[in-house]
Amino acid sequence: MGTDDVATAEDEGGLVFHPMDQFIVKPLFGGDTVNWYTPTNVTLWMFFTVVAITLLLVAGTRGRAIVPSRVQSVAELAYGFVYKMVEDVSGKDGVKYFPYIMTLFMFIVFANMLGLIPMSFTTTSHIAVTAVMAMAVFLTVTILGFVLHGVGFLKLFWISSAPLPLRPILAVIEVISYFVRPVSHSIRLAGNMMAGHAVIKVFAAFAAVALISPLSILAITAIYALETLVSFIQAYVFAILTCVYLKDALHPHH
Amino acid sequence: MATETESHGDEAAHGGADAAHGGAEAVGMPQLDFATFPNQIFWLVVTLVVIYLILSRVALPRIAAVLAERQGAITNDIAAAEDLKLKAEEAEAAYNQALADARAEAQKIIAEAKAEMQAELDAATAKADAEIAAKAAESEKAIAEIRAGAMQSVEEVAKATAAEIVAAMGGKSDAKAIDAAIAAQLKG
């Protein structure tokens, strides 16, 4: 079943909505094919993300003021927030991975927020993007665990506090849940972003009907506010889960 | 019916155009269009590396330095405040000491003044006593003189009276006998 059928069916209903059209990857400078190097809207919005992060964290802290300006205090707040999270969740020895987690957090939070700008493209709504990040976290954590603890890392799945007969069963469950981690890690973020934007788009389509347009505009406003919250919370959750996985790699003993 | 066919035709043309445009509409969900995956992954990796470099080379050390500097400044300020507080306490102690000293001094001065006054008073009292005693002695002497004078007058009057009486009686007044008799009477 393709878009054509869906669009046809919806057109017959009198409403035109293409909630998924906003996620289409398009080449920036025309052309038909999307090669791996083609500059697309993904490139554009990722570039904006980099620019926004640079503006906040580099240009904002240019003054190096003891008494910070507004932008600088936001940058320091972000730094302190992520730093404390890494320290609290992963422990003191997790602090040296702080730049990686800060990179992920800043990228996700800015990509999410920029995606809320009307007509923009949300890079984090794509499973390809989030899956790469989640797989990167998963592989890093797994390799780190084996490098630091060798075979002892497998104790993560052998819960010594459980009664002995239960341990093999728990080990199977633990292994499954370990390998499901990158899936849920990536789909959570992409799904949240996709869902929110698609819902906004659906309500936007309802706004074309004069009778219910005030209601739908109200709904768009409410969903937009919720999405702003979700954008931040999902970045937070992604970062904190990364910290939790990192803690498992650093201290596999329960 | 005709319109419906037309709309179908339009859609078909539209879909065809879209397919020709991006090739992305082959799947309903753009997220599952695997043709765009290499592109996204490539740009994502580029972006993440750039962000990582910016953060780890420039932003994070700078913010960490600023925070450390601020922490240092705050610590220094707290230490300075502690210092000043100590100084203030010292000053207060000194003030209290001075106050106590002044009080003691005042007490001493008061005591001295009191003693001096007492001494003066004693001296004045003694002097007055002596004067009074001297005056009393003088008066007593005067009284004694007066008394002696009176006794003498009494003697003379007695002698004269006795001589008169003797003369009146026709006798011859013997001065010596009269004197002896009066002296004997007065001795009584």
Added chain:
Amino acid sequence: MEGDVVQMGAYIGAGLACTGMGGAAVGVGHVVGNFLSGALRNPSAAGGQTATMFIGIAFSEALGIFSFLVALLLMFAV
């Protein structure tokens, strides 16, 4: 005709899949409600557990997102 039946099944399935999101809503509400009732009993310990609460929310919410994803797949990708 056969395609129509498939399409109908897909749409019905998508609708059914969306009921899963209600379960996620219940789960998230449960997590936050219990956190709140615990936090009001012992407010001093609440601050340190906010992160745990968010992790719990994330896990239960992920399942709702999965059902949403299934619905989307049925609507657009089957």
